[in-house]
Amino acid sequence: MSKTILSRDGAVLLVGGAETSGPALRAAAARAAGVVAADSGADRLLAEGIVPDAVIGDMDSISSAGLAAIPPNSVHRIAEQDSTDFDKCLRHVRAPLVVAHGFLGARLDHGLAVLSVLARYPDRPCLLVGADDAVALLPPEIAFDPGEGTRVSLWPLGPVTGRSEGLRWPIEGLHFAPDGVVGTSNAATGPVRLWTAVPRLLLILPAAAAGSLEAALLSTPASWPARA
Template sequence: MKSLIVESAETVLLVGGGACEDATLSAALDRLSTAIAADGGADRLLALGRVPDALIGDLDSVSEAALARLPPDRVHRIDEQDTTDFDKCLRSVAAPLVEAHGFLGARLDHSLAVLNTLARHPHRPCLLVGPDDAVALVPPVLDLDLTPGTRVSLWPLAAATGRSRGLKWPIDGLTLAPDGITGTSNEALGPVTLAPDVPRLLLMLPVASAPALARALVAAPRWPAP
């Protein structure tokens, strides 16, 4: 199978089977023209009246009824078990941004695996939209239009340094690490710029800031492919 399954010049919607508000997902479907299902996410899309443009995964969660409704050329089974369905999808999509719903807020181990995938594919810009948070791997430079007082949490997946502007507590001169200093519950003073030195820093914002984060990620430079 070719490494890329979906190529788009616009933001692509990716839907999984985890926690997701139907109203939030319906609004995303109204905005985005391409919708991809990760395994059982196909059932969720079909329940909202949308036939996925592609179904990607090992297909151990999607229902037989959903499979029967999909054209065969839209079904892309990847049988290997070394990676998650989210990983299979993210590495198979080339787009300015993947906006992913249904991958946060359910099982903790699944959520951690999703965050691990962001670090494994830093050159694939992805915005995770959960019930409460919008999450992304920080690109080399990220300029965010945030209102003063917005919660800005930075979480290192490995040792990371960098620079910031517009944070109540700047990160300049710090080494953030999972077993050391983290950037939980920082605060925006207004517009924020983040410039990490390595692709290992997660950004977590209130879900209401997801549109601003999406715009910033599309405009930002990308990390090189690993």
């Protein structure tokens, strides 16, 4: 079991080194119960005048000036190279939700690695927010209202089925798989409710709907157990 580095009762902001919006970071930090940087994410935060509560990672990309600006007891170096900095952060932070900015960038391989971590830790609810999209692993049940006509995409990380209310094309009876049926470019007809039996289905909304998805994830009563 991983040692807990930061524990909070509310949502925690996690910031990575990919391109992020300064105003979005400041707004997210203002409502967060705690702020964590993944390695060079600390430089992004410091540029906005935000000192993170913890910096976690192998410290191979944070600037020397950034490292000097962080209190030494807030720097948590994890040297092993078998996992990404995002993985290191997610497994060492305890919170009802981690809201992660700076992880959906231009590099496809980095983005795919981040999505695989969501599947690896289904018991650690996490919302990824990028310039264009907001992404989360679906909990067993969730209800949210992104607005009529909003794009609602579902992407399977493995074989998975589900049920839906409020989608233009219902998903009940579909057998999703990465090499089979996928659920991109669906749309909301009003409030949406989704169910799935296993933690293998990603929900992808426009970034403008990140607030409604964050609220829904925080109010979702059921979550997945840790993987054996």
